[in-house]
Amino acid sequence: MNKFIAIVGSNSNKSTNRELLEYMKNHFQNQAEIELVEIKGLPIFKKSADKYVPQAAKDIAIKIENADGVIITTPEYDHSIPAVLSSALAWLSYGIHPLLDKPVMITGASYGSLGSSRAQAQLRQILDSPELKARIMPSSEFLLGHSLQAFDDNGDLKDMAAAKQLDGLFKDFLQFVNISKQLNNANSVNIQKAEQFSWDKD
Numbered sequence: 479m480n481k482f483i484a485i486v487g488s489n490s491n492k493s494t495n496r497e498l499l500e501y502m503k504n505h506f507q508n509q510a511e512i513e514l515v516e517i518k519g520l521p522i523f524k525k526s527a528d529k530y531v532p533q534a535a536k537d538i539a540i541k542i543e544n545a546d547g548v549i550i551t552t553p554e555y556d557h558s559i560p561a562v563l564s565s566a567l568a569w570l571s572y573g574i575h576p577l578l579d580k581p582v583m584i585t586g587a588s589y590g591s592l593g594s595s596r597a598q599a600q601l602r603q604i605l606d607s608p609e610l611k612a613r614i615m616p617s618s619e620f621l622l623g624h625s626l627q628a629f630d631d632n633g634d635l636k637d638m639a640a641a642k643q644l645d646g647l648f649k650d651f652l653q654f655v656n657i658s659k660q661l662n663n664a665n666s667v668n669i670q671k672a673e674q675f676s677w678d679k680d
Contacts, residue, residue, distance in 0.1 A: 479509075479510060479511055480509075480510045480511070480547065480652065480655055481510070481511045481513070481544070481545050481546050482511070482512045482513070482546060482547045482549055483512075483513055483538075483541050483542050483545040483547075483548050484499040484503065484512050484515065484550075485517060485538075485548065485549070485550045485563075485566070486499060486514060486516050486517065486518075486551065487517070487552035487553065487559060487560060487562075487563040487566075487586075488518070488553050488562065489517070489518035489560070489562040490518075490553075494553075494587040494588075494589075494622070494626060494629070495551040495553050495585075495586065495587045496514070496551075497587070497625075497629055497633060498551050498585060498625070498628075499512070499514050499549065499551050499585075500514065500633060501629065501634065502549065502644070504633065505634075506648055509648070509652060510546075510652065512549070513541065515538055515541060517562055517563065518562060519534055520532065520535055520538075520562070520565065520569060521565075522561075522565050523564075523565040523566075523569055523572070525572075529572060529573040531573060531574060532569065535566070535570060535574075538566075538570065538576075539570055539574050539576040540576075542570070542576035542577060543576045545580075546581070546655050546659075547580065547581040547582065547583065547651065547654075547655045547658075548577065548580055548581070548582045548583070548612070549582070549583045549584075549585060549651075550582060550583070550584055550585070550601065550605075551585045551586055552584070552585075552586045552594055552597045552598060553587065553588055553594055553597065554588045554590075554592070554594035554595075554596060554597035555597075557596045557597070557600075558596070558597055558600050559597045559600055559601050559604070563601075564604070567604055567605070567610060571609035571610045571672075572609075575609070575610070575669060575672045575673070577610050577611070577612040578610070578611045578612070578665075578668055578669060578672055579611065579612070579613050579658070579661075579662055579668055580612050580613060581612075581613050581615065581651070581654055581655045581658040582605055582612045582613065582614045582615065583615050583618060583647070583648075583651045583654075584601055584602065584605075584614065584615075584618070584619065584620075585598075585619075585620040585622070585644075586621060586622065587622035587623075587625035589624065589625060590623060590624070591623045591624060592621065592623060593620075593622045593623040593625075594621060594622075595621050598619055598621070608671070608672065608675045611668060611672060613658055613661075615651055615654045618647050618650060620644055620647055622635075622640065628640070
């Protein structure tokens with residue numbers, strides 16, 4: 479059975495994005511083992527001369543490295559991902575590269591009707607950056623709008639169409655992960671390029 483790390487892209491104590499991942503963890507427990515990971519305890523990213531990375535970020539990196547894939551859920555603030563998620567991804571690309579060639583599924587929930595669509599588009603761009611270079615599942619957005627009303631008292635999705643869509647996307651992700659295991663012929667070169675990359679060089 480595949481093991482996935484699910485990153486809660488919010489520092490809110492009560493987050494519908496966390497609820498979405500908890501739903502996925504329970505709903506798909508017979509298909510994959512999903513472990514939720516919080517980023518709200520990480521300090522804000524800051525460069526240092528010795529490229530210091532906090533232990534909490536290293537711990538998350540180890541979990542990602544040992545996982546078969548990663549699920550990231552993001553809210554949308556001002557048409558973008560939260561600063562805490564951007565900061566966490568910066569730590570996960572600062573001298574360490576756990577997401578490189580790692581299969582990633584993006585999801586998101588928002589109070590409005592668009593379901594974090596613009597934040598998800600931005601997150602795709604960030605994950606495809608030279609420092610991160612994750613392998614993002616294409617054409618796979620799950621946009622949960624009106625998320626405050628989306629779950630029942632048991633934590634299940636009320637909208638059967640949305641639940642059915644997520645079921646299909648998760649099956650696609652399982653296949654995407656299995657295919658990705660055969661697509662790592664350039665992994666060693668990709669790692670070398672990521673380690674050598676710097677925005678400070680011409």
